[in-house]
Amino acid sequence: MKLILLSDTHVNYDALYAVISKYSDADMIVHCGDILVPHAHVKDKVLAVAGNMDSWQEYPFEQTIEAEGLRILVKHGHDLFNGYAPDYRAVARYAKKRKYDAVFFGHSHIYYDGTVDGIRLLNPGSLWKSRDGSVRTFMEVTIENGTITAVKKTALDLM
Numbered sequence: 664m665k666l667i668l669l670s671d672t673h674v675n676y677d678a679l680y681a682v683i684s685k686y687s688d689a690d691m692i693v694h695c696g697d698i699l700v701p702h703a704h705v706k707d708k709v710l711a712v713a714g715n716m717d718s719w720q721e722y723p724f725e726q727t728i729e730a731e732g733l734r735i736l737v738k739h740g741h742d743l744f745n746g747y748a749p750d751y752r753a754v755a756r757y758a759k760k761r762k763y764d765a766v767f768f769g770h771s772h773i774y775y776d777g778t779v780d781g782i783r784l785l786n787p788g789s790l791w792k793s794r795d796g797s798v799r800t801f802m803e804v805t806i807e808n809g810t811i812t813a814v815k816k817t818a819l820d821l822m
Contacts, residue, residue: 670769
């Protein structure tokens with residue numbers, strides 16, 4: 664299964680639609696919130712959750728993906744940590760209590776790929792503005808035989 668994981672596109676609509684166009688062959692495009700696009704414009708193309716800047720009525724607070732025997736939580740993360748100080752342990756604790764194997768999340772605008780307390784955590788960063796001074800990022804994720812592989816992509820990959 665091939666997924667494109669992105670978050671915090673905010674007002675960078677060009678990047679969002681470039682991802683949708685370029686990766687139309689992906690099994691799923693997953694957006695971890697702060698999409699700021701009406702759900703009707705992307706509902707057939709993107710699985711998305713609400714970020715702290717999104718309309719709570721349009722997007723669910725969390726979603727679950729089940730693939731290759733894994734339970735993956737998709738959420739923005741603003742309820743678990745301050746945007747400038749990602750608390751990876753809090754994200755892992757939240758997922759572990761709910762029996763998830765992995766979490767796809769955003770909010771920090773900082774790319775992260777790691778495992779904390781046995782929970783795989785993936786944050787694609789932001790295609791709008793990075794908070795760690797790096798380039799704007801997203802992820803290409805492959806799930807095969809119960810293993811998650813993530814590849815860092817940048818806005819340059821959309822050109």
